Amino acid sequence: MSDTIAADQLVERLVAWNVDTVFGLPGDGINGIMEALRRHADQVRFVLVHHEEAAAFMACAHAKATGRLGVCLATSGPGGIHLLNGLYDAKLDHQPVLAITGTQATSVLGTGFQQEVHLEKLFVDVAGFDELVTNPVSIPALDDAAVRSALARRSVSHLTIPVDIQESTVLENPYEGGLGTSRSPRTAPTFVDVPGTPRATDLRAAAEILNGGFKVAMLVGQGALDARDEVIAVAERLQSPIVKSLLGKAVVPDTHPYTTGGLGLLGTRASEDVMEQCDTLLMIGSSFPYTAYLPEPEQARCVKIDIDPERAANRMPTQAPLVGTARETLQALLPLLEQKTDDGFLQHAQRKMDAWRADMRSLEDADRAPIQPQYLMHVLNEQSSDDAILCCDSGTVATWAARHWDIRGRREFYLSGTLATMAPGLPYAIAVQLAHPNRQVLAFVGDGGFAMLMAEFNTACRYGLPVKVIVDNNGLLGQILWEQMALGFPEFGVRWDQPFDFVPWAQACGGLGIRVEDPGDVASAVKSALEFDGPALLDVFTNADEPPMPAKIRYQDAKGFTEAFLHGQPRRASITSTLFRDKFAQLTNRMRS
């Protein structure tokens, strides 16, 4: 019992890598690892979740919010399978995550034993490093290799360990054989990243393009999150508007005079204009996938900064790819850039942005009933602190957060940017709150996404985490309703017969729960939740008929909405009785003309 077991080596190695938190849920495939975690509970915190998918989201959010490795743990078979969606979230958003799973004893592997799922095969696509441990002696070195791979590739690593090996007190190689050309693996828990500054010749080529541009635009993504000062300094030098991807929302404050905010379906008209009109694009730490919103290839020359050479020219013809970190590359680039004196392009963007901000304010209507989701977000924006961290879910909620929650001060913003999966909002918030106990952490979630992993509210309560969950309860899978209509299809399968009531659940968990139906109660409810010294949930019944409109309405959107109406879209009356009535009038006018 007191003997060291092989799983102890795994956990001790994680400690050596400075891992202090493991998110997971036990099972008979990982009893050895759980025992090792129990023995090292003073060095590693095990966070017990209700669903392994949440554990993987938490590991991803831990990596996003701390810049360090995230670790999650699940049992063989079903436990490992449950991890997958959260692991893909980490893979697609380039976060270093180590997934540890158990598997059947080596003696029965291949016999079709109960729960025998070959997770190392299942995880082949999601994990860049993916190994089945077959000998206790290799555990520390495979742990080192898995961690190094996750950090180097900024992706997912997976180790699956048979139960007999986990529990084994045999720590050395139990076998003999081979030609004796190798010794048992011995490595150290050390990692150094690739250098962050590009070659001088590459920097000069990039500077030449940027200096030659008359209308330079910048597009910044999550790779620039730690380079705010550098981004602003370069923008000032180039007189360039700063367009932000959603993952890069916190790169510069939304109130900064140089930014035109987001780009794409959730973005601003000003950013779309900037992209349509620029002659030079400097992309920094972004793999922005919606290429329809990027400049036409023959319209603009492109310089792109990325830490990964594979992504340094991946979205449009790129004349000068730069491989390096945003911060170090911009520091090296700045002295090569000439001060531009013509600020006409920037001023034009600023005027457009002023108009956009005014449009957004007009949507934050405090008097309209049912509650406008934009008004709810506006109140949260006003009342949350200057260093609040918002974790957002996928859905129309992402549009409201993108457009109506401002980055200011040290605020941060996280969501599933590339996988765009539902349900990470609450698990993200829990992991972020654990990493930053003194920050205000908010989860802004839809009723659909929240219902998927709402059990984790109980996790927040069990760990006494003061996260604030704001449910935008519109009684439907809003995003898909509007997508269906934009395609000309009347809605189908997106609405629940009866809206959920989440307050009893929050209270049953021991948290604060407040139901909000009246616009006049929003401000006081948000205040109560933010002031509450513990987990709190606001269940806010919002206007289900409020569309997340694209910044620029295209002819095909107009056509789609009109066709959906003609083909029998239900609730037509109530949809047209909202703000959409104005938009619909605009759209049909445009169709007629």
Ligand SMILES: Cc1ncc(C[n+]2csc(CCOP(=O)(O)OP(=O)(O)O)c2C)c(N)n1
């Ligand atoms: C796991 C998963 N399933 C389905 C989708 C497709 N999807 C994207 S947004 C959305 C609706 C989300 O509904 P809700 O959480 O209530 O947010 P709302 O759009 O109503 O604001 C759906 C079904 C997805 N992105 N992820």
Ligand SMILES: [Mg+2]
């Ligand atoms: Mg909804």
